[in-house]
Amino acid sequence: xxxxxxxxxSAERILAAVHAIPIGQVAGYGxxxxxxxxxxxxxxxxxxxxxxxxxxxxxxxVLRSDGRIAFPAGSTGFIEQExxxxxEGVRVVAGRVKGQRIATSVDEQVWGPG
DNA sequence: GCAGTGACGCCGT
DNA sequence: TACGGCGCCACTG
Numbered sequence: 001x002x003x004x005x006x007x008x009x010s011a012e013r014i015l016a017a018v019h020a021i022p023i024g025q026v027a028g029y030g031x032x033x034x035x036x037x038x039x040x041x042x043x044x045x046x047x048x049x050x051x052x053x054x055x056x057x058x059x060x061x062v063l064r065s066d067g068r069i070a071f072p073a074g075s076t077g078f079i080e081q082e083x084x085x086x087x088e089g090v091r092v093v094a095g096r097v098k099g100q101r102i103a104t105s106v107d108e109q110v111w112g113p114g
Numbered sequence: 115g116c117a118g119t120g121a122c123g124c125c126g127t
Numbered sequence: 128t129a130c131g132g133c134g135c136c137a138c139t140g
Binding site for chain 1: 121122123124
């Protein structure tokens with residue numbers, strides 16, 4: 001193992017950023033990566049979620065920048081994510097989150113669309 | 115070291 | 128809104 005590797009620390013920050021997403025709210029992969037201090041590492045976030053084993057991790061609150069579920073429509077992950085989001089009161093139509101806007105930058109999360 | 119692949123993002127049409 | 132193309136990063140054979 002490499003407990004002191006920077007990749008491990010980054011993964012920890014990413015998971016923390018995902019946990020920080022409030023119930024009923026959603027965030028984009030890029031936004032999560034940005035919060036973790038890893039701008040441009042959206043794919044790394046996806047890889048982490050794909051291999052996460054923590055059932056408490058609100059991975060379903062992470063969407064693409066388009067506001068759509070990243071899984072292919074009809075797949076197991078797609079159905080599961082859609083179901084979990086709806087359980088939290090999030091309106092999901094055709095695999096897309098409605099009534100909310102995916103922040104692509106920290107400014108939008110803090111200040112809003114403007 | 116190179117090529118292929120993916121729960122991505124941005125831009126142009 | 129939908130599609131296609133290109134770029135970027137990390138992992139695997």
